[in-house]
Amino acid sequence: MHLFSAMFLLVMLAGMPGEVQNISQSMEVLDLRTFRDLQYVKNTEGLMKVVDGKLKVASENPRSLNPKGFQEVKDKVNQLLPLLPVLEQYKADAKMILRLREEVRNLSLVLMAIQEEMGAYDYEELRQRVLLLETRLHSCMQKLGCGKLTGVSNPITVRASGSRFGSWMTDTMIPSSDNRVWSMDGYFKGRRVLEYRTMSDFMKGQNFVQHLLPHPWAGTGHVVYNGSLYYNKYQSNIIIKYHFRSRSVLVQRSLSGAGYNNTFPYSWGGSSDIDLMADENGLWAVYTTINNAGNIVISRLEPQSLEILQTWDTGFPKRSAGESFMICGTLYVTNSHLAGAKIYFAYYTNTSSYEYTDIPFHNQYSHISMMDYNPRERVLYTWNNGHQVLYNVTLFQVIKTSGD
Structure with a gap:
């Protein structure tokens, strides 16, 4: 059975389009990542030709390669080194495609069998079978699992727009087939969301x-999660949940004790x-209080009510942080918002422990005012001195087997 025929049958059986979003989501992630990496490979093509030309000249006439020329060739080769992790990602994506192909093939066989037997079941029995198939597909996707951050790619500049400070994002909820992009220019008193x-x-x-x-909003720490914008209300510690489709505020709640109005900002200020951020484990608030002596506090929030579910004190001073983001329940903190920044500190909420890290990344435009992870695409979104920039991330992952 053709893939799209299988999808259509699954929708008809379940009566809900959301039952088939997992597989389309995986295709969406592969498409976005492959497009970006292909652009990067194309951008390095010219550099590869230059290196190739210099090496040919050197091989034909070794005496023409003086110390200065040798250093130039060496520098060009070093510029090509970031291409290696991109090619490694291609290899990993190819393995993922093979796994998904096998899963789709298995699901298609089951769906054909169900289609032949439809007359023998009532609606509820068919619905239970569909739910079982959905669980299997979800299990397949979960085998990719979470992981520990081990590397950040070179920056990919998507667009240059807006002022020096701002934020931009896509929906972080999993699963989601939503392709919309939101942009919020500025860090205080803003109300206009594109x-x-x-x-x-x-x-x-x-x-x-x-x-x-x-x-109006304060800061740039906004996040879109499952169709709603979560943001900090200007000159307050109130969090607002704004629903895009209904264009209304669904809930607002004070983050008890949280500093606001530049009391405990990141190193760049900007209220x-x-x-607010989201990862594979849900919705989070990163802030600090006077009681915590200005150290970063992490709270996991209930998305509907905004109630705090659990809180951790990291012990890391927030004013010493450039930005931070959550991946798989771990908070990663940069040591600066300026050039030369690196990911310096990690706090693991699953063990309430921390470690100092040394993960470099290229701060291309030298002033980051927003840095957030999107678990749906597994990339970092940043607003860097009026540029909207993406970074691919490399996670150390353990692929689970059926016996795990």
């Missing part, structure tokens, strides 16, 4: 609608006291 239909539209600055928030 919603683009696709990433391509955002890159071109076209096909967008405007949302005018009922309350960045409260940073």
